[in-house]
Amino acid sequence: MPKSCLAVALTIVCSLAVFAPNSDSATRPARSLLQNPDFERSVGDHPWMPVGWDTSMADLPTVFFGRDSFMVHGGKWAVNVANMSAAIPLAHNWSQALLVGPETWGKVASFKAWTRNNGVDGRAYLLVQAYNDTASRMARIWNVDHDEALKRLGIGKVDDPLLDLGWKRTQFG
Numbered sequence: 742m743p744k745s746c747l748a749v750a751l752t753i754v755c756s757l758a759v760f761a762p763n764s765d766s767a768t769r770p771a772r773s774l775l776q777n778p779d780f781e782r783s784v785g786d787h788p789w790m791p792v793g794w795d796t797s798m799a800d801l802p803t804v805f806f807g808r809d810s811f812m813v814h815g816g817k818w819a820v821n822v823a824n825m826s827a828a829i830p831l832a833h834n835w836s837q838a839l840l841v842g843p844e845t846w847g848k849v850a851s852f853k854a855w856t857r858n859n860g861v862d863g864r865a866y867l868l869v870q871a872y873n874d875t876a877s878r879m880a881r882i883w884n885v886d887h888d889e890a891l892k893r894l895g896i897g898k899v900d901d902p903l904l905d906l907g908w909k910r911t912q913f914g
Contacts, residue, residue: 774850775837780808780818791820797833804833814855834868840878856913866912873904 776793784790789808796806803825813819822833852869880890891898 774839774845779816780820781816783808783818789820791818793837794820795836796822797836806833806835812857814857838877838881840881866910868908868910870908871906873902873906875902877903 777791780791780794782792784792789806790796791808805823805825806820807822808818808820810817811819812821820835822835824833854867856865856867858865876887876890876894876896879894880887883890883893885893888898891901896902
């Protein structure tokens with residue numbers, strides 16, 4: 742592959758666990774809040790999509806999403822993403838959104854991810870975001886799109902009440 746190509750192929754295994762404040766997480770087993778954190782369960786007959794995960798829109802021939810058994814950490818599967826274009830350096834991703842309720846208020850969340858680069862040149866990052874987004878939450882609960890949720894809530898598009906609460910990004914490559 743030419744050095745001018747921006748590409749990263751990563752294997753990813755994730756977990757997100759919530760603990761009571763001041764609890765010793767080493768003394769009790771973590772319960773992952775992520776659905777299918779190890780990517781082991783697949784969507785029906787789909788060749789690579791794991792249950793509970795979504796990918797960014799990538800209608801480009803230079804972007805590859807996959808689930809394979811080549812570089813697993815444990816279990817049978819891992820996921821990967823590669824953008825083979827230096828001209829279009831978009832942030833393609835695997836993602837999962839969680840609805841958070843009172844059962845997690847006042848608790849500490851711990852996010853862990855295991856990654857491995859398969860030797861292709863490029864950069865990658867892990868991003869965890871926390872935000873309050875009433876319209877997106879209600880869209881998921883009502884099983885409608887975001888615009889329909891705004892309409893049902895009586896909120897105009899320019900008044901969308903998304904509130905960024907915090908985020909952390911770690912870049913590597």
